[in-house]
Each structure stands twice: as structure tokens, then as C-alpha cells.
Amino acid sequence: MKEIKQVCVYCASSTQIDRLYLEATEVLAKELVKHNITVVFGGGSVGLMGKLADVVLSEGGRIIGIMPQFMRDVEWAHKQVKEFHFVGDMHERKKKFLDGTDALITLPGGCGTLEELLEAITLKRLGLFTKPIIIVNINHYYDPLIDMLEKCISENFMSEQHRQMWTVIEDTAQIIEAIQSSPAWEIGAIQTARV
Template sequence: MKRIAVFCGSASGASISYTDSAVSLGKELAKRGISLVYGGSSAGLMGTVADTVLQEGGEVIGVIPTLLKEREIAHTQLTELHVVESMHERKAKMAELADAFIVLPGGAGTMEEFFEVFTWAQIGLHQKPIGLLNPAHYFDPLVSFFDHMTTEQFLQEQYRSMLLVHDSAAQLIRSFHTYEPPAVKTYKKEKTMY
């Protein structure tokens, strides 16, 4: 595994645990010689994880759309910075560059990025592992919702099991090495009740 894409907030959040987790992840990536691919910002958790990888001597590749280059304050010290035209191009480029995905705490944009790569894995557009790094139980409600989707038969168990969750960066990355993707999603025609 050479590169991991990280989705996370352009804010630091309410708990120091979120920042500590971003630092821990950055150190773990650099220690393992894994390059960081991320959204290219110097703000919030995005900036923290990038700065940490750089301080530890690692490689950081940013991907930022023109629209957000000024608003999110593009990081100027990266190994590479790709400036793209749209959010769609940003996600596609990050997915192309990455061998796996890690999600740190963030808001709606972070969740949108996560759900898109998760859906792409379900339908077979990629077979890369996806993990939630879960400091201070941030993602517990989301994990519960995934369990609810599974119980209510909107998410098959084989796809629920794609979601890897740990509160340790080292454990999460280790789990990527044993990840086996499920079969590509197929659909059964349901009986219509009249």
C-alpha cells in the first residue's frame, strides 16, 4: 500500500481528540512510508494531518478545486498539489491516486466523500479498503445507522462488513492489509404486492 486518501474536516472540531487522532494518523502514515492523498487545505484536521506527515518526512499530495483554493486556504508546502475544476474531479483524482481510504471526523463534505467511495466499492468501481478512524466515538452514530440499514435490509451484510472502524490509526492500517472485498452488488427483482 503506497498511498492512502484521507477525508476529514476543514475545521478542527470541538474535541482535542480529533486533532490528536489526525496527528497520530499522520505519524503512522509517515512511519510506514505511505503517502497521504487529501483535499489540499491547510485548515482544520486537513491541515493537521498534512503538516504532521510533512514534519515526519513523508509525502503529501493535495487535490483541491479552483473554487475552494482560496476559501479552504490551499496548503503551499505540499509535495504535490493538483488544482482541479470541480468537486467531482477532486474525488475522482483522489480515488485514482489512492490504494485505500481513511475517514477522520468532519462534516457534510467529509460524509459525502465517504459515502461516494463506499458506494463505488459496492458497485465494483474499486476494491480498496475504507476505514473510519473513530476518536472520541465520533462515528458511533454512523456505525449504528449502518447497522440499522442492514437490519432494515437496505444494506447487505457483505457490504456492511466493508466498513472498517478503529480508534487507532495503526490498527486501522493493519486491518487494510487483510481486507478482502466482497462480490460486486447485484440486484434481485422483488415481488410487487398489489
């Protein structure tokens, strides 16, 4: 059984989203705190980021924000989160997200969330990141992305084994089981990265 001490959660900062995404984020946060898992996130105070932090804190859990200084300057940082790493830019932020994480969880989000997720999948393909990547497909939000990844495989831009780089779930209550049952991935994956 995989030990899970810390996870990174990619998610949206939009305040205009459907309530069901906020409710699913609340369930996720409670599951992580219940299992004494430290949460790393983008540090924002609104949207799914804000909900994640609010619930982790209210449940007595530990959460760490990682944010570029320019976002702090415009006061995007969650004021109740006590542990913060302020970094120079977005590239440094993404690197820090993955340092020491035992799994990566992606909730629905916009272009920033998509970019972070796809970079993590690319790093995993190269064996530079080997931890579970869980795509939480709430309300079928990620169906088009999953279809695109499947097209990459069917058109031989990726191989069948690359499908094992991510796990898709629809219910955030399944998160621990999804992390535990994710296929193992090795640093040596770079040997099979090319198709």
C-alpha cells in the same frame, strides 16, 4: 499481505474541534510516514487537514493535495504542500481522490467528509472501488453513522455482506493492521449489489 503505497484521507477543515481529534490525526500521519505511504488529502491548511499535512511534512513524508480551483482562489490551499492537483469541481476532486489509492481512511469531519465517505461506500457496493475503507471512530464520533448503516442492513436496504465494505477502528495507531486485515472486495460485487 496487501501492499500499501498510497492512501487517501478524508477529514475536517474545522478549527473549532476538540484537541483529541488533532492528536489522533498526528498519530495517523506518523504511522503513514513510518511505513513510507504517500498521503492524498483535500489540500486544506487548517483543522485536521492542516494537522495531517503539517505532520507528514515535518516527518519527511510525501503528501499530495487535491483541491478545486475555487478553493485555491480563496487561499484555502496549504502553502507548504508542494504537490497539488487543482481540479475543476468537487466531482472531479472526489474521483481523483480514489485514483491510485490503496486504501481510504476517514477521520471525523462534517458534511463534506460524510458525503465523500458515503459515495465511496456506494462505489464499493457497485464494485467500482474495491480498496479498504477505514472509518476512524475517534471518541465514538461515527457511532450514529455506524448505527445507520447497521439499520440499512437490518431493514434489508443492504445485505449482511455489505458490512464487509468498511472497517471501523477507534485508534489511529491501528491503521496499518486495519488496512491489511480488511476483507477483499471484487469488481464483480455489482452482481450482489441489489438486495
